[in-house]
Amino acid sequence: MPRVPVASEDERKFIVDGIQSDFRLDGRTSRMYRPVLLATDVVNTANGSCLLKLGGTIVMAGVTFEFTRTSQESPNEGRIEATVDGSGCHSLRIFGRQRHLFTKQISRSLNYILNNPKCFDREQLCVVKGHHCWLVHVDISVLRYEGNLYDACSFAMKAALSETKVPSLQVTHDEETSEVTVDVCDDPFQFGLLNVSNLPVFISVSQVSGIHIVDTTLKEDSVTLARITYGVKDNGNIVYMSKDGGGSLDLLNLRSMSKVASDIGPQMNSLLLDKIHLSKAKQPLWGHVNENLLFDDINFV
Amino acid sequence: MDTSSTTMKTSTKNNLTSTSNMEHVAAFDLISVEGYRMDGRKSDELRQFRCLFNTMSDADGSCYLEHGNCKLLAMIYGPYEGRSNQEQAVITCDFSMTQYCVSERRLKTYGDLKSQKIQMSIQRVFQQAILTETYPKSQIDIYLKILQSDGNDYCPCVNATTLALINAGIPLKDFVCSSTVGNIQGKYIVDLNQQEEQQQTPKLTLTIMPQRNEIVSLSCESRVHAITYNDMLDSATNACQQLFSSMKQAVIEQLKTSLNLLHDN
Numbered sequence: 263m264p265r266v267p268v269a270s271e272d273e274r275k276f277i278v279d280g281i282q283s284d285f286r287l288d289g290r291t292s293r294m295y296r297p298v299l300l301a302t303d304v305v306n307t308a309n310g311s312c313l314l315k316l317g318g319t320i321v322m323a324g325v326t327f328e329f330t331r332t333s334q335e336s337p338n339e340g341r342i343e344a345t346v347d348g349s350g351c352h353s354l355r356i357f358g359r360q361r362h363l364f365t366k367q368i369s370r371s372l373n374y375i376l377n378n379p380k381c382f383d384r385e386q387l388c389v390v391k392g393h394h395c396w397l398v399h400v401d402i403s404v405l406r407y408e409g410n411l412y413d414a415c416s417f418a419m420k421a422a423l424s425e426t427k428v429p430s431l432q433v434t435h436d437e438e439t440s441e442v443t444v445d446v447c448d449d450p451f452q453f454g455l456l457n458v459s460n461l462p463v464f465i466s467v468s469q470v471s472g473i474h475i476v477d478t479t480l481k482e483d484s485v486t487l488a489r490i491t492y493g494v495k496d497n498g499n500i501v502y503m504s505k506d507g508g509g510s511l512d513l514l515n516l517r518s519m520s521k522v523a524s525d526i527g528p529q530m531n532s533l534l535l536d537k538i539h540l541s542k543a544k545q546p547l548w549g550h551v552n553e554n555l556l557f558d559d560i561n562f563v
Numbered sequence: 564m565d566t567s568s569t570t571m572k573t574s575t576k577n578n579l580t581s582t583s584n585m586e587h588v589a590a591f592d593l594i595s596v597e598g599y600r601m602d603g604r605k606s607d608e609l610r611q612f613r614c615l616f617n618t619m620s621d622a623d624g625s626c627y628l629e630h631g632n633c634k635l636l637a638m639i640y641g642p643y644e645g646r647s648n649q650e651q652a653v654i655t656c657d658f659s660m661t662q663y664c665v666s667e668r669r670l671k672t673y674g675d676l677k678s679q680k681i682q683m684s685i686q687r688v689f690q691q692a693i694l695t696e697t698y699p700k701s702q703i704d705i706y707l708k709i710l711q712s713d714g715n716d717y718c719p720c721v722n723a724t725t726l727a728l729i730n731a732g733i734p735l736k737d738f739v740c741s742s743t744v745g746n747i748q749g750k751y752i753v754d755l756n757q758q759e760e761q762q763q764t765p766k767l768t769l770t771i772m773p774q775r776n777e778i779v780s781l782s783c784e785s786r787v788h789a790i791t792y793n794d795m796l797d798s799a800t801n802a803c804q805q806l807f808s809s810m811k812q813a814v815i816e817q818l819k820t821s822l823n824l825l826h827d828n
Binding site for chain 2: 304305306307308311318320322324325326328345347349350352353399401403405406408555556557558
């Protein structure tokens with residue numbers, strides 16, 4: 263967890279009192295997320311990209327494809343890896359090695375759900391079985407941090423992957439020499455899409471004086487004792503869980519926190535899916551029309 | 564079969580050795596017979612320049628700039644009390660990119676040689692432009708983030724930093740505008756994009772203060788004839804003046820909207 267600005271004793275009490283009366287600093291209840299704003303296909307150089315605002319946290323995700331050989335252990339699977347990059351983000355408030363450790367922690371969690379065959383089907387990244395496959399890079403850059411980077415990164419990753427255009431390929435197999443040649447199609451309007459319907463989103467549930475809240479802001483982080491990040495699928499199943507923060511939890515709390523996560527997970531999944539559809543409908547049918555500036559409010563849905 | 568392959572080889576070799584012919588062909592593609600460039604611009608026309616202020620609310624001043632295909636964010640933090648005890652403000656610059664900002668994925672986003680070079684030059688340019696003696700014992704941080712790159716990163720970085728500093732309300736001697744000019748096929752083309760930058764043609768980068776008519780930095784890393792050099796400098800100055808007028812317009816428009824907001828309240 264990044265170092266949080268130290269709130270004074272009175273301010274901490276104010277925040278905790280607000281949470282206890284189910285009315286947090288920005289007027290939310292304990293089970294509410296900050297507004298999610300989304301714009302997809304924002305960068306021309308990436309195959310798929312997404313700019314996501316979760317309240318004051320702003321992240322940008324870009325998906326790029328690389329052509330590689332399949333590995334020996336899994337000849338019919340492609341490879342995918344996520345990185346989280348916090349460079350040039352002043353609001354993270356941590357620098358150097360500590361920042362690297364923090365972002366590495368998030369990318370490890372993201373990689374875990376991407377490499378779980380129940381969540382993401384890596385066979386769709388295979389080009390020629392046993393020969394060639396795609397190596398997909400999901401790069402997430404943090405532009406602004408105001409709490410709950412885990413959830414923002416997973417939302418951005420799902421949104422970016424769902425609108426990624428997979429370059430279409432022509433595979434020719436020579437029977438005599440048994441050589442396989444792969445050519446990239448020149449037509450930019452021929453592309454495939456990835457199936458990310460099973461990909462879970464992260465729901466972070468925090469415990470503040472016995473009450474479970476989701477989507478903590480930077481100020482609320484200063485009173486949070488413990489936090490569990492759950493990876494929740496669209497049917498409410500939990501596939502990933504990791505505890506964060508110094509406080510301890512008993513088993514009863516753990517159960518009710520899982521209940522909160524599996525309640526909110528499907529809601530957030532469907533909300534994200536709606537936003538992705540809206541954003542896709544907003545895009546022009548062909549080409550890139552840069553009518554609006556990237557950070558303009560009109561761009562977001 | 565064998566003979567045909569050898570003739571092929573010799574012909575390719577000939578093509579490679581006669582570089583003058585190759586250069587002509589390469590340069591011919593860049594400017595059409597009618598005088599238009601690859602992206603439809605005239606030789607003295609800039610790329611589309613648009614910007615948006617106050618994009619990051621926690622920064623003291625911020626600016627999102629789109630210059631052609633280049634998209635970047637500039638954020639200013641400060642002036643705040645720094646560690647140094649100098650009689651003038653210390654300026655630091657932090658330059659980073661995204662991995663996907665260029666078509667070939669970058670492995671390093673921060674701290675490589677290229678970004679260190681840009682950091683140094685931005686720091687030096689703005690040490691001259693900011694009235695640093697107004698803020699003794701303080702520090703001003705410039706954060707730059709390239710979201711999408713279009714060839715030259717230095718010029719849009721300088722322009723975006725100027726706008727962000729104005730947004731932060733930090734006193735400057737003047738606007739700082741930066742532009743490039745190239746010499747292709749006997750023509751001086753301003754504001755090169757990525758395709759034009761990749762050509763092996765003379766290129767000149769000029770940073771000026773347009774109202775004071777002062778050159779802040781000037782770099783030319785290729786061999787140019789003295790006569791062409793003067794002409795290149797002239798067209799680069801013109802480009803910077805054009806850039807200045809659009810930057811000024813953006814600042815005034817931003818000021819107008821914020822004043823209107825004040826009146827309404």
